Amino acid sequence: MSSDTTPEQEPKAPRLAFLRSATVVAVGMAIMNVAAYGFTLISSHRLIPEQFGAITALLGLLLIGNVASLGLQATGARRLATHTGSGKDAEALSDAMLKAGHRSALGLTAVCVVATPLFMWLLHIDSIVAVLLLAPTLGCLTLMGSQLGVLQGSQRWTELAAVYTAVGVGRLVLGGGALIVHPSLDSAMIGLALGAAVPALLGAFLLRGSAGASAEHIKAALRETVHGTHTLLAFFVIANADVLFARALLDGTDSGYYAAGVIVAKACLFLPQFVIVIVFPSLASSPGDTVRLRRAIMAVAGLGVCTVIGTLLLPDLVVTIIGGKENYAPLGPYTWLFAVSGSAYAVLQLVVYAAIAQQEKRAALLIWVGLAVLAVAAGIVLGAGIATGLTGVKVLVAMTSTCALVLSAALAVGLHRQATD
Structure with missing residues (x-):
């Protein structure tokens, strides 16, 4: 049987595919990290020290809460990567992860709203608007985690990189832009909340049409x-x-x-x-x-x-x-x-x-x-x-x-x- 690929070339194909995928994802994540750093720089220059300390503390809370997003991403990636059934079953698994993400996002959003007075007291922040905006921001990031998990587990690297890029661009353009228009803690958090919605909306568009998840699938994903x-x-x-x-x-x-x-x-x-x-x-x-x-x-x-x-x-x-x-x-x-x-x-x-x-x-x-x-x-x-x-x-x-x-x-x-x- 003839073949266009020689034995010497065969090991190179998966290696080249890996390098291409790694490059695409690396670029997307680099844009995300550089843009996040850019937002921090804009914050340090546009806010007075007291307000910059407050936004840094709120970003710290987002970092802690974002662990749930990372957990959803890891779960979705593992479940999709180990899936051996039909395409319909894979679609059901994807739908289960997305619904698990919705439930987790709603739960964390509710917890943040209830904990708003506690956060204001602990962090010495007087603005209830700024602290309340933690809730939708974290909710969007959590939902995005489930979307990233499906894209990662399905090895849809270009789309995964696009969502990562949207995270950074949303934070820099909307969060940084809000600070440039009106330098205040409330403006910064409004921009962050809007910026967090950008990757979640993009992920929802990329994964539209997923359906077929059973209640047991969703419970297993949450566990x-x-x-x-x-x-x-x-x-x-x-x-x-x-x-x-x-x-x-x-x-x-x-x-x-x-x-x-x-x-x-x-x-x-x-x-x-x-x-x-x-x-x-x-x-x-x-x-x-x-x-x-x-x-x-x-x-x-x-x-x-x-x-x-x-x-x-x-x-x-x-x-x-x-x-x-x-x-x-x-x-x-x-x-x-x-x-x-x-x-x-x-x-x-x-x-x-x-x-x-x-x-x-x-x-x-x-x-x-x-x-x-x-x-x-x-x-x-x-x-x-x-x-x-x-x-x-x-x-x-x-x-x-x-x-x-x-x-x-x-x-x-x-x-x-x-x-x-």
Whole structure:
């Protein structure tokens, strides 16, 4: 039998397809992240410090609440990627995820509305309008999570990238535009709410016509979403706990240095997210595929090595970007440590998603245990004054890196054993 593809060319086809998909998704996610950063810059320049602090706090609440969106996305991607039935069954699964997203969005919206007085008190925000607008914003983001899950699980990469792009464009154009027209906290939140509706509307258009979900399908999707959300919540808590430890255990100046260094760590954490998005469906459809997981880890780690080298070669530029040499010059020689930490957590994030793909039920517990150990170790070393000043900063970032790598190894071993059993 003749063939147009030679044996030497055959392995290249899926590799090229992967690279094309990765590029499309990477571009979409890059636009989203750059646009989000642009909104932050506009906010810092257009709002007075008190209002900028308030919008930052509200964005923090959105970040916490967005874990539900990520849980829905992971659930939808896993369920669609592992589906082996007919096209009609796949459509029913898609419809179930979208309806689960609607229910979750309504539930979170209601919770936010009820909790508005509490948020106003905790965050010292007087504007009820600004805090109330958290509810529809989070509702739209949650609904979008279910849509992203269907697109990701169906490997509709171009449409997935379009929704990611819409997230950033909506936040920058409508949120930033509202601040340019009228610089106030209320305007910023109105723009954010309208911006969050843009990707949700685009996702609804792209996935129009889905139908056929049964009540049991929807309940199963919601049950799995709760598990995935819990695991992701554990990850995001441990990935952000070091800033709290620094604030509580270091003096004001050193905790400020640490906070600036965390900007580098977060950039290294979010940089390889497109790899996770692309590889997650295949991890779900091939549970226990250690070769695929190992290659993904190597890709994420490789990007991390590049960022570490960059911070080693250009420490002054890094310091200038994150806060300026006038205030953070002493941090320059140590920015590479934060690049290592962020890259270590990027690897952990990949393994956490692999655990969700494989439905490893003990992943969240292991992460919570790791957080407890990290907290105790930081309390002993920093709280007792064993390491102080910039030495304390270096020790804390080294402990976080070690914790992330140990957890990654432990989770990866557990996933391998589960697949073998």
